[in-house]
Amino acid sequence: MFKGLVGLVTGGASGLGKATAELIIKQGGRVVICDLPSAPGANTAKALGENAAFAPVDVTSEKDIKNALQTTVDKFGRLDVAVNCAGIASAARTYNFKKDQPFDLELFRTTVEVNLVGTFNVIRLVAGLIGKNAPNADGQRGVIINTASIAAFDGQIGQAAYAASKAGVVGMTLAIARDLSKQGIRVVTIAPGLFRTPMMELLPEPAIKQLEASVPFPPRLGHPHEYALLVQSIIQNPMLNGETIRLDGSLRMQP
C-alpha cells in the first residue's frame, strides 16, 4: 500500500508516533523517526529495519529539522508524508489559590513552544522538500498530518497551556492547507481522545481506569495502532484536507 512512500514522524520513538512509524514500515514504506536525542529513537529505527532511520531533533529547532530533512534525502531521496506527533503534556491551574501562586509562565511557554511552535516549525520546513515531488495524476505532492487533542475543545481543569497549544494546532490547520494547496500538499490534524501511551501512563492506574470508564464506546483507552490507522486513511483519501478529525470514542471531557 505504501511502497515507495517516504514518511517522517516526529515523536516517532514513542506512543502514537512509534505506532505510525511501524504502520508505514508494515505497509511497505520507509520512515525517518525524529525524536529527542534522549529518546530511544535509534533503537526504534533499528528494530524496524533498513527502511527506517533515526534523526535526533528538537522540533523547535530549525537546524535540527533541516538536518533531519538532509538525512531523509541522503537515506531515501524524497519525502511524501510528514506526521507531527511530538508533544508534551502539562497541567496546572491558572491560579493556585491554596498556594497563592499563578500558573508558571515558563511552563505555559514551553508547552506552547513544543506543541504549537514546534509543530509549525516542522510544517514550514518539510513543505519545501515535499513540494519538490512530481505531482501525481491528482496534482498531489504529499500530505502533512498533525496531532492536536480533544483538549483543544474540551480542555479540562488544569489544561490551559495544553489546550491552548492544541487549539493552536487546530486553528492553523485550514490556513496552512490553503497556503500549501497550490503545491498539492494536503494538511490534516487528528485530535485524539485518550490513548494508552507512555504519556498517558504518567497518570496513576486508578486515574487511567476512571478515564477509560468515561469513554462512551468503546469504554477503553485507544490503542496507538488505532491512531496510526487514521493516519493511513488520511494518506489514502485525497479529499481529506484542512480539517481536524476527533478520534475519541465519542468522549467529551468533563471539567
Ligand SMILES: NC(=O)c1ccc[n+]([C@@H]2O[C@H](COP(=O)([O-])OP(=O)(O)OC[C@H]3O[C@@H](n4cnc5c(N)ncnc54)[C@H](O)[C@@H]3O)[C@@H](O)[C@H]2O)c1
Ligand atoms: N496519549 C494520549 O491520550 C493523547 C491524547 C491526545 C493527544 N495526544 C498527543 O499525541 C502526541 C503523541 O503523544 P503520545 O501519547 O504518543 O506521547 P509520548 O510521550 O508517548 O510520545 C511523545 C514523543 O514526543 C517526543 N517529544 C517531546 N518533545 C519533543 C521535542 N521538543 N522534540 C522532539 N520530540 C519531542 C517525546 O520524546 C516522545 O517520544 C502528543 O502531541 C500528545 O499531545 C496524546
Ligand SMILES: C[C@]12CC(=O)[C@H]3[C@@H](CCC4=CC(=O)CC[C@@]43C)[C@@H]1CC[C@@H]2C(=O)CO
Ligand atoms: C494530556 C492528557 C491530559 C492530561 O492533562 C494528563 C496527560 C497524562 C499526564 C498527566 C499527568 C498528570 O498528573 C496531570 C494530567 C496529565 C498532564 C494526558 C495524556 C493525554 C491527555 C489528553 O491529551 C486528553 O485529550
